[in-house]
Amino acid sequence: MSTETALPAPPETPPPAPAPAGGGGRIALTLLGIVAAAGLAGSLLLWQRLSSIQEQLARQTADSGAQAIEARTMAREAQDLARETSARLAVTEARVGEVALQRGQLEELMQSLSRTRDENLVVDVEAGLRLAQQQSQLTGSLQPLVAALKSAGQRIDRAAQPRLAPLQRAISHDLERLERAAVTDTAGLLGRLDELVRQVDELPLLNAVAQAPAMRRKAAAAQTPAAPGATDVPRWQAVLRNAWDAVADEARGLVRVSRIDQPDAVLLAPDQAFFLRENLKLKLLNARLAVLARRMDSARADLASASGALAKYFDPASRRTQSAADALQQLQAHMKTAEMPQLDDTFAALATAAAGR
Secondary structure: OOOOOOOOOOOOOOOOOOOOOOHHHHHHHHHHHHHHHHHHHHHHHHHHHHHHHHHHHHHHHHHHHHHHHHHHHHHHHHHHHHHHHHHHHHHHHHHHHHHHHHHHHHHHHHHHHHHHHHHHHHHHHHHHHHHHHHHHHHHOOOHHHHHHHHHHHHHHHHHOOHHHHHHHHHHHHHHHHHHHOOOOOHHHHHHHHHHHHHHHHHOOEOOOOOHHHHHHHHHHHHHOOOOOOHHHOOHHHHHHHHHHHHHHHHHHHOOOOOOOOOHHHHOOOHHHHHHHHHHHHHHHHHHHHHHHOOOHHHHHHHHHHHHHHHHHHEOOOOHHHHHHHHHHHHHHHHHHHOOOOOOHHHHHHHHHHHOOO
């Protein structure tokens, strides 16, 4: 940008006074030339100065434009950096929030684990004892219960929690009681029941009138010692004697007078005897299955029903019937004393510990 400046007008010189002719005019012209030269030199100096000022202004203007462009660029970069920084700050804040949330969850989990450690121990001990109790009921052995109680006692000792001391005492008490308890002889019970099932077909019924004389004759023959020389009796005489004894027994059996305590047993038809014996066998087999399933109440109920049927329909004077009745009574008494011991104290202590009291 250039600015034009007007040169100052040369100072007006007063009109020369009429000089005397000759030397005075020359002096005036000389002075006038000097003044004109001085004005021209001043004008040149002023012009150079104005030119330098213009160049300086132009440089300053160019520098100001470049600085303005650079400032706008830097401002744009600063805005981009500010936006990027804001985005990064938002992401960082989100991550810090997630970390804080995870830290809070981890602290809660650690606190929950520290609080529920004893509760988990109580639940594990209870589950192990109940499983061992089921195994003992299935196998008829106390060893699973004893092993489970010993393992639970060791775990509680390692935990070293004062509030589990009642549970430790209850486990020790039940363990001592199990060690003193008698183990059920399941094999012996099953063997005696099988023997009773085999004897059912040989038990005489109460209405077996025709068989009683023959049985008495066989028993008398077995108890009476053989007379000397009896083996020398001819065969035909022995056959005639046996035939006579059979006819005499049949004749004596035509009329029988006796007391009837069970009318249903006497009125039982001969073809129903088979079903009566099979029904008695089924009751004994049901008792056997109940013993295998460790359901002693059901087994005792089946044996009681079998004892009732034995006393109602079978001959009580027979030795086999009496032996079977005695065996049934012994089995019922043995099942009463062979109950599986329960861990009542331990389970009560577990319930108390689980409740937090």
